[in-house]
Amino acid sequence: MPDATPLDPEQLAAYFALMEVGNLLQHAVDQQLRDEGGLSFIQFQILAVLSEAAGGRGRMTDVADRLVHSRSGLTYQVSLLAEAGLVAKEASAEDERGVVVTLTAQGRDLLDRVMPGHIEVVQRVLFTPLSDRDVAELGDVLGRIRAHMRTLPPRSAALRRRRGEASRASDKR
Amino acid sequence: MPDATPLDPEQLAAYFALMEVGNLLQHAVDQQLRDEGGLSFIQFQILAVLSEAAGGRGRMTDVADRLVHSRSGLTYQVSLLAEAGLVAKEASAEDERGVVVTLTAQGRDLLDRVMPGHIEVVQRVLFTPLSDRDVAELGDVLGRIRAHMRTLPPRSAALRRRRGEASRASDKR
DNA sequence: TATTGTTATACTCTATAACTATA
DNA sequence: TATAGTTATAGAGTATAACAATA
Known part of the structure; x- marks a missing residue:
């Protein structure tokens, strides 16, 4: 490891x-x-x-x-x-x-x-x-993770973005 | 629904x-x-x-x-x-x-x-x-779920089981 | 007889790129 | 010029069933 x-x-x-x-x-x-x-x-x-x-x-x-x-x-x-x-x-x-x-x-x-x-x-x-309390906790934490993930660039945008970057040769990072 | x-x-x-x-x-x-x-x-x-x-x-x-x-x-x-x-x-x-x-x-x-x-x-x-506490909770709950799942019949056994059942014609439920 | 693992095969799914049409 | 969606194509992954070898 x-x-x-x-x-x-x-x-x-x-x-x-x-x-x-x-x-x-x-x-x-x-x-x-x-x-x-x-x-x-x-x-x-x-x-x-x-x-x-x-x-x-x-x-x-x-x-x-x-x-x-x-x-x-x-x-x-x-x-x-x-x-x-x-x-x-x-x-x-x-x-x-x-x-x-x-x-x-x-x-x-x-x-x-x-x-x-x-x-x-x-x-x-x-x-x-799982107890009811476990379910509530799990749902709460997973819900927050999902909300966070949805703020990240979505798949369709990522594709467009990548294509866009490739065509902008001047956009060297 | x-x-x-x-x-x-x-x-x-x-x-x-x-x-x-x-x-x-x-x-x-x-x-x-x-x-x-x-x-x-x-x-x-x-x-x-x-x-x-x-x-x-x-x-x-x-x-x-x-x-x-x-x-x-x-x-x-x-x-x-x-x-x-x-x-x-x-x-x-x-x-x-x-x-x-x-x-x-x-x-x-x-x-x-x-x-x-x-x-x-x-x-x-x-x-x-996630906070540290969230991580601990999440790990705990998921760990218990995983342990539970492992007690269920595993995939390889399910296959064997199914084959076995099919051959035992007398085993009508 | 049951189990381990491989092989052959067929199929499902997915992504990439090129394309059309609209904004 | 950018976006929505489709199509063609090609590749990866998966499962099923038949099989060989060992327990």
């Missing part, structure tokens, strides 16, 4: 635990979603994000930023969902470049159908060993 | 936050690892798990279970690492079926070289908005 570490062992352990827990949990729910709904976890996330949004709709780039997708990757996934009739795409009224994705009734139904089993898995795998 | 929910809103929010934070963080560190070490996050995890283990070595199945991999997937990744000279594979002494993977000096060097930048990213993305 390296020596000059600005990250103390407690932080490193928390970081590794976070990654392991996240991966194991994702794997468990992915299994459930495929078995019961024919959905990948990412497709479920897209549906869930839309269902939380006002009007069950959102713009492509906004969704991509929240779900760690390249825009082409999101196009791909949303196309699959649209083929399955779970979402619908329309041109944005305000900005004709934009595309608004809307959850269909069918999509909402599928979400409702999948949710109970989904929640059962999350309950069993994630929350069983 | 479904109605009969045994998962209260606070739990659901914590669950979604966990997934979003995990994905965003993984994306950030994956970028750093590829840029500075030519490693995917999973390859890094394999090296890290080995470096933590006694003697810098471990058995294939054990590593696979910790890292949420099918065994064939681990074979693939370990092969890549072995080609790159970062790990070495030997037949197990006790169990001739088994394969023991060992971190090479080169692998340790790469880990050391990549760690400072890695830790910088984790520090910046994950820990910036």
